Amino acid sequence: MFALLGPNAYLGYPTPGVITMGVAAGAMSTSIAVCQDMTEGIINRFRTMNITRSSFMTGHVVDRALTTLVGLVLVVGVAVVLVLQHDLARNSGSSEVTQPPGLRRSRVTSVS
Template sequence: MSTAYAMRDSMTMLRRNLKHAQRYPSMTVSIVATPILMLLLFVYVFGGTLGAGIPHSGSGGDRAQYTNFVVPGIILMAVTAGAISTAVSVCTDMTEGIINRFRTMAISRSSVLTGHVVGNVIQTMISLVLVIGVALLVGFRPHGSALDWVAALAMLSLLAFALSWVSAAIGLGAGSIEAASNAPMPLTFLPFLGSAVVPPSSMPVGLRQFAEYQPFTSITNTLRGLLMGTHIGNNAVIALAWGVGLSIFGYLWARSVFNRDARR
């Protein structure tokens, strides 16, 4: 099948998934609400105390300082939370037999998963706009230029794309919708074990080493550097490598599971 037909079929599947999300918005609402609630929790409940321990936190402005520190981490959590939607939607199609029906039709095989992945990236980027809007309302004051924002959004899009493929593979392999919704949860909370809410230097030795080398720390540091003007160093290169690596891994994993199920 030619590339043109594959693109056409992928666009058809994308429209299908976007219409489905529009008609059944409960999953989208919950995914958007989670990072917003976490933002309010860390700013207004923990912000005063945690802000006092953030380096260069000025006296009397600890909560404001911490807001600028934690928002890039919350933005990253919004992307990881969006991965749950892909796993659930793919698993729903699998358990209801819709994917098996698609396999009998004269359409590109890759278009089925591509529609889910691209649809989730679009929904995730829309949710990011809402999360950033709330962050600005609670006191987030970024210093990044327009080019910095473009670079930050490009990195977040790459991460959303990568995690969507990983979640698609999870959804294909899950036996039930409940399992599909729970399996990606570690991705959502892994930023907590990095530099999202506190500096890794404040952690015990073993946990600090894990936090420094896990993928979301370099991504968080890059995002924080782009938006707040902090030092990025080699974090941008590492973050890009993680994004590309996870994209390739997730795509190959999802394709393998999809083709394996087709042969059964």
């Protein structure tokens, strides 16, 4: 996937950036959720229950990690589809990459 060289090498650039942003957003959402729970008093309620102290934080981290992982799998899947689509268009001799039918641009003709 990252072996694209030449004039269309841009396809390999946005994927690592989007992955990094997704991981950063997942980490930020975890810390914000924990902070909100601490200020709203849910932690005090959990302290009265017979649960371990780490179970609350573990639940938040596992939840956000799985959510982030699903998003990253989708991002990598779209990147692989774009790279494969580009490779197929390049190997078939076509000068442009074809788009799915729903994404094709329609030509607008002006009437004078």
